[in-house]
Amino acid sequence: MNKKEWPLWEVFVRSxxxxxxxxxxxxHAADADMAIENARDVYTxxxxxxxxxxxxxxxxxxxxxxxxxxxFEPAKDKVYRHPTFYELPDELKHM
Amino acid sequence: MDIKSLEDRFEAKIAAGESIEPKDxxxxxxxxxxxxxxxxxxxxxxxxxxxxxxxxTRAPSLRRKVxxxxxxxxxxxxxxxxxxxxxxxxxxxxxxxxxxxSGKAKYSSIFNYPTLTWADIxxxxxxxxxxxIINQVMLTRTSFGPxxxxxxxxxxxxxxxxxxxYEIMLTLCNGTPEQKAMAQDALNRWWWPxxxxxxxxxxxxxxxxxxxxxxxxxxxxxxxxxQFVDITKPQADILGISIPxxxxxxxxxxGHYDFGxxxxxxxxxxxxxxxxxxxxxxxxxxxAWDEGAWVRAAAVAHAEKKANKKQKLSA
Numbered sequence: 483m484n485k486k487e488w489p490l491w492e493v494f495v496r497s498x499x500x501x502x503x504x505x506x507x508x509x510h511a512a513d514a515d516m517a518i519e520n521a522r523d524v525y526t527x528x529x530x531x532x533x534x535x536x537x538x539x540x541x542x543x544x545x546x547x548x549x550x551x552x553x554f555e556p557a558k559d560k561v562y563r564h565p566t567f568y569e570l571p572d573e574l575k576h577m
Numbered sequence: 578m579d580i581k582s583l584e585d586r587f588e589a590k591i592a593a594g595e596s597i598e599p600k601d602x603x604x605x606x607x608x609x610x611x612x613x614x615x616x617x618x619x620x621x622x623x624x625x626x627x628x629x630x631x632x633x634t635r636a637p638s639l640r641r642k643v644x645x646x647x648x649x650x651x652x653x654x655x656x657x658x659x660x661x662x663x664x665x666x667x668x669x670x671x672x673x674x675x676x677x678x679s680g681k682a683k684y685s686s687i688f689n690y691p692t693l694t695w696a697d698i699x700x701x702x703x704x705x706x707x708x709x710i711i712n713q714v715m716l717t718r719t720s721f722g723p724x725x726x727x728x729x730x731x732x733x734x735x736x737x738x739x740x741x742x743y744e745i746m747l748t749l750c751n752g753t754p755e756q757k758a759m760a761q762d763a764l765n766r767w768w769w770p771x772x773x774x775x776x777x778x779x780x781x782x783x784x785x786x787x788x789x790x791x792x793x794x795x796x797x798x799x800x801x802x803x804q805f806v807d808i809t810k811p812q813a814d815i816l817g818i819s820i821p822x823x824x825x826x827x828x829x830x831x832g833h834y835d836f837g838x839x840x841x842x843x844x845x846x847x848x849x850x851x852x853x854x855x856x857x858x859x860x861x862x863x864x865a866w867d868e869g870a871w872v873r874a875a876a877v878a879h880a881e882k883k884a885n886k887k888q889k890l891s892a
Contacts, residue, residue, distance in 0.1 A: 486874075486877050487669060487670065487671050488873065488876065488877065490661075490664065507658060507661055507726075507727075507730075508661045508664075509657060509661065510670060512876035512877050512879065512880040513876075513879075513880035513883060513884070516876065516880070523650075523654075524654050524657050524658075527647075527650065527651070527654065527734075528734070544600060546600065547598070547600050547601050547602075548602070
């Protein structure tokens with residue numbers, strides 16, 4: 483008997499039109515069609531969604547937490563990218 | 578970075594209340610503890626479907642039947658959320674299933690008790706789900722991210738489980754004397770095993786200290802058990818049935834209910850495989866696993882065939 487495990491899929495659900503798809507969790511399925519059907523049963527039993535995306539987990543490339551410093555720290559000292567960096571008089575309106 | 582500084586950084590993160598995510602460095606013992614705890618939790622959800630499934634075909638009305646079906650379906654979903662959380666730590670689904678079937682992994686001992694009457698379905702929803710909710714609400718703040726997120730989802734869904742159980746009890750208690758006696762009998766049988774669900778006393782719980790330090794648990798077994806007794810006694814009063822413990826009484830000084838001694842010998846007997854239904858539960862899971870083998874294989878074969886066809890069409 484074939485002992486191959488079904489691959490793992492990541493499930494993204496759009497809660498309602500106008501909102502983005504959000505990561506809901508993961509599940510096993512033999513192929514994409516089955517993954518959608520299983521996601522419907524596992525993650526939207528109480529009308530939590532109007533649209534589902536599935537992607538095989540092995541197709542996701544994730545950043546390495548060990549490299550978080552190199553990746554994210556350069557943004558920390560760039561406060562001038564935020565509106566509050568600019569000093570303007572209080573009486574100025576609509577800006 | 579050497580192990581010592583990795584450990585220091587990990588401990589500092591825990592102390593600061595940050596979540597640990599799957600790809601973060603973690604001590605091997607933290608990983609193993611989580612695999613053990615999350616998979617046990619998942620197995621409990623899955624095995625927990627069996628005692629309740631026993632009554633689906635015999636539910637007394639269509640309303641009760643759809644509710645029970647939905648509840649059992651939820652338990653399957655909760656098992657899946659938890660298996661997925663455990664898989665992020667590097668164990669496969671098949672390995673977990675094999676550990677359940679071989680007895681290497683445990684599940685909550687409560688599911689080794691039989692469901693003899695319809696009132697047991699009410700008592701399980703009220704008491705067993707009630708106890709589980711207390712434990713799970715605490716776990717929504719556990720330090721491992723995927724486990725905490727699974728708990729948030731589960732807690733949201735679980736409150737209907739307890740309410741449907743209590744409603745069954747309420748209906749029986751407002752019914753004929755025979756129905757009320759049936760509810761009392763169910764409470765008599767499920768009360769003590771429900772208290773045991775919180776695990777051994779703190780003094781005898783080998784994992785508690787480390788689990789509190791790593792913020793896996795936020796409250797001890799004894800604290801959670803006390804919380805359950807305090808919440809549940811007034812609920813039994815509303816039903817008009819009595820908790821089978823002559824030492825249960827309000828303690829003005831402590832602001833809690835005192836309660837009698839738990840039969841820990843029974844607890845360990847059931848944990849170690851000698852409960853009324855241990856063999857039935859595992860053989861039911863083994864049967865489902867064996868008889869489902871061809872379905873799992875056929876699904877893979879079908880998926881491969883479809884993929885090949887698609888490839889040929891696009892070639």
